[in-house]
Amino acid sequence: MEQLILATSECDLTQQTVCAPADVKELFEYRIPIIEIAGFPITRTFVLIILAGLIAVALMYFGLRRKRAVPGRFQTAIEGLVGFVKDEVAIGIIGPDGVKYFPYLLSLFMFILIANMFEITPFVNFPITSRMALPASLAALTWMIFIAAGFKRQGFRYVADIIWPPGVPTALKPLVGVIEFVSTFLVRPFSLAVRLFANMVAGHVMLTLLLTTAFVSIVTIGEIGITKGLFGFAWWLLGLAIFLFEIVVILLQAYIFTLLSAVYIETSINPAH
Amino acid sequence: MPYLFALAATLLATAEPVPISEEATGGAGLLLPAPEELFAGLIAFAIVFFFAWKWVIPALNQTLDARSGAIKAELEAAEAAKHEAESLLEDYRSQLAGAREEAARIIDEARESADAVKADIVARAEAEAEAIRSRAREEIAAERERVAAELKGQVADLAIQIAGKLVAESLDVERQRALVDRYIEDLGGVQ
Amino acid sequence: MEALKGAIALIGYGLAAIGPGVGIGIIAGNAVQAMARQPEAAGMVRTTMFLGIAFTEALALIGFVLFFLA
Numbered sequence: 399m400e401q402l403i404l405a406t407s408e409c410d411l412t413q414q415t416v417c418a419p420a421d422v423k424e425l426f427e428y429r430i431p432i433i434e435i436a437g438f439p440i441t442r443t444f445v446l447i448i449l450a451g452l453i454a455v456a457l458m459y460f461g462l463r464r465k466r467a468v469p470g471r472f473q474t475a476i477e478g479l480v481g482f483v484k485d486e487v488a489i490g491i492i493g494p495d496g497v498k499y500f501p502y503l504l505s506l507f508m509f510i511l512i513a514n515m516f517e518i519t520p521f522v523n524f525p526i527t528s529r530m531a532l533p534a535s536l537a538a539l540t541w542m543i544f545i546a547a548g549f550k551r552q553g554f555r556y557v558a559d560i561i562w563p564p565g566v567p568t569a570l571k572p573l574v575g576v577i578e579f580v581s582t583f584l585v586r587p588f589s590l591a592v593r594l595f596a597n598m599v600a601g602h603v604m605l606t607l608l609l610t611t612a613f614v615s616i617v618t619i620g621e622i623g624i625t626k627g628l629f630g631f632a633w634w635l636l637g638l639a640i641f642l643f644e645i646v647v648i649l650l651q652a653y654i655f656t657l658l659s660a661v662y663i664e665t666s667i668n669p670a671h
Numbered sequence: 672m673p674y675l676f677a678l679a680a681t682l683l684a685t686a687e688p689v690p691i692s693e694e695a696t697g698g699a700g701l702l703l704p705a706p707e708e709l710f711a712g713l714i715a716f717a718i719v720f721f722f723a724w725k726w727v728i729p730a731l732n733q734t735l736d737a738r739s740g741a742i743k744a745e746l747e748a749a750e751a752a753k754h755e756a757e758s759l760l761e762d763y764r765s766q767l768a769g770a771r772e773e774a775a776r777i778i779d780e781a782r783e784s785a786d787a788v789k790a791d792i793v794a795r796a797e798a799e800a801e802a803i804r805s806r807a808r809e810e811i812a813a814e815r816e817r818v819a820a821e822l823k824g825q826v827a828d829l830a831i832q833i834a835g836k837l838v839a840e841s842l843d844v845e846r847q848r849a850l851v852d853r854y855i856e857d858l859g860g861v862q
Numbered sequence: 863m864e865a866l867k868g869a870i871a872l873i874g875y876g877l878a879a880i881g882p883g884v885g886i887g888i889i890a891g892n893a894v895q896a897m898a899r900q901p902e903a904a905g906m907v908r909t910t911m912f913l914g915i916a917f918t919e920a921l922a923l924i925g926f927v928l929f930f931l932a
Contacts, residue, residue, distance in 0.1 A: 426701055444711045449714025457720045462727060465734040468741075480731060486909070501724040509719045529710030530701065536716065589920035596923040599701075654916045661913060805911050 411622045416633070417611040425606055426528055426599065433512035446516060446526045454508040483507050483656060490586075491660040492667070499663055502543065506536060507656040510594065514648040517602055518641060528598035530591070540659040545583075548666030559669055590658055597651050599643045608637035829858075871932035885918040886900025 411417070419425060429438035461476025469477060483504045488496035496503075513532060517525035527533055548556035560582055561575040615622060615630020622630075833854055839846070893911035897904045 429705060439707050441705075441707060443705075445709050447708060447711040447715050451718045454719045458722065458727050462730045462734060465730060465737050477731075477734070480727065484731075486905075490909070501728055502720065504727065505716065505719040505723040508723070509716055526708075529705065529708050531704035532712045534704045535709050539716070575917070585920075587916075592923050592927055593916060593920060596926045600842045600926070650912070654912055657909070657912060658916055703929060 409632070411611070411615050411618060411626055411630070415629075416607055417609075417614050418607055425603060443524070443526055443529055446522065446524065447513070447532065450512040450516065450526060452507060454505070454512045457512070458508060471516045479507070479511075480504060487653075487656050491657065492664045495667060496576075496660070496664075499543070499547075499660070502539075503656050503660055506540075506659060507652055510655050511648070511652040514598060514652055517598060517605070517648060518644055522606075525602055525648075528602050530595055533591040533594040533655075536594075536655070537587045540590060540662060541583075541587040541593040544659075544662040544666045547663050551667045552669060556666060556669070559627065564600050586662060590662075594651050594655050597647055601640075601647055604640050605637060605644060608633050608640060612637055865932055871929045874932070875925045875929040878928070882918050882920075882922035885921075886915050889914040889918060900903045 425627055429439070429441055429443075431441055432445065433440050433600075435450075440631050457476060458480070461473055462480070464470075464473065466473065478518055487507070488500040488503050490496075492499060510527060513527045514525055516522045517528075552559070560578045563578060566574050585598075612630045612634030615627055615633070619627040619630070836850060836854065883929075884897075889911055893907050896907045
């Protein structure tokens with residue numbers, strides 16, 4: 399609570415419209431170690447990331463533990479999510495071969511979903527996917543998997559067809575080849591990581607600024623007067639709207655990350671597409 | 672209410688002390704992955720992945736198998752019930768058809784026997800009527816004969832009486848005439 | 863100049879968001895049309911729409927990242 403008071407004391411709504419920190423990056427860089435083990439820092443984000451993995455495992459475990467033919471409510475929900483990834487993403491996008499990639503896509507979806515959920519989880523309220531480490535490592539995994547799948551299925555032709563694309567006029571081949579190479583091997587992982595990262599950063603910034611401003615304006619209503627207090631109420635309403643919107647974004651970004659991973663794998667194993 | 676909660680929680684989270692990052696505030700500090708987080712992320716993802724691979728897939732398959740088994744059993748039971756119902760229905764149908772035939776047969780028989788009875792009654796009635804008529808005719812004939820015979824006797828008696836009287840009183844025409852008239856009057860009196 | 867850097871980065875991000883904004887609008891609008899014409903294909907159209915939006919959105923997000931880099 400001292401930190402809370404600290405934060406509110408830094409914000410003077412008689413001077414500012416919105417309680418923004420001097421640098422928005424301050425909202426994200428929590429790199430204070432809780433403890434240090436042999437010089438290796440265990441930070442809050444570190445703990446949250448491990449926790450997200452454990453929660454994802456626990457959800458799947460408790461959802462699918464009882465293999466009942468007639469499922470309960472929770473089992474139906476988890477089975478719905480798992481079945482959605484299997485039918486719509488793995489098999490729906492990749493085709494019959496998708497079953498092989500289903501465990502990867504499922505763990506991707508569940509892990510990102512829980513990691514994003516921390517954005518709106520009370521007392522956590524920090525999307526760990528807004529730290530670049532998580533999106534970057536997952537995008538790198540997808541990158542490696544789709545390249546490996548391409549080589550496994552097509553051999554060296556996989557790269558050759560990208561650099562020297564068939565079915566393109568010879569004069570254009572170098573140009574198209576370079577563009578394709580860059581877009582496949584560089585832009586894909588980068589945009590995959592940045593999409594998730596940027597969405598969560600934006601959501602976290604909006605929620606934090608709006609809800610903090612609203613809270614501070616309610617707490618300090620005696621100093622700032624009733625007119626500004628009403629402004630604070632408006633910020634609060636807007637914050638609620640964005641809170642609901644963020645729920646959609648959380649689901650959608652987890653889905654899109656999984657979907658795009660599936661699409662990338664599909665394009666490397668089915669080239670004539 | 673949950674929003675208030677979320678609001679307070681947001682504050683708690685965002686009010687964490689801000690550390691001084693190595694790159695300070697300028698530049699790509701936010702965009703570079705922190706090594707300890709990369710490590711944590713890969714560990715956590717590996718846990719999830721191995722769990723999904725080694726546990727979720729078999730569990731899911733088992734669940735699906737159990738479900739399809741249950742559905743299959745149910746379908747089979749339904750199929751059996753359907754067959755039974757069909758055979759029962761067939762039975763009922765044939766029974767019904769038999770009953771209908773039986774009824775038709777009974778009605779036909781009844782109609783036939785009724786027709787026979789009717790014809791019999793009519794014939795008997797006709798015969799009786801014929802008998803009554805012929806008897807009446809015979810009676811009439813007999814009566815007529817009897818009357819004729821009686822009349823003959825009477826006429827003969829009268830003729831004899833008239834002849835007797837004529838013989839007794841045959842004097843003159845005047846008297847004869849008077850006699851005849853008297854006789855005729857007598858006849859009239861007889862009648 | 864150093865003081866203006868943040869402002870210029872903001873303007874740059876705003877410019878970067880115009881194209882994707884228009885693009886996402888077109889994608890979503892056409893997807894709605896397609897779904898209205900063929901409701902039975904709605905599932906496929908929705909998936910493709912999300913894919914298209916994801917690719918288009920990437921441009922705006924790169925602008926967002928450049929804003930942080932600036």
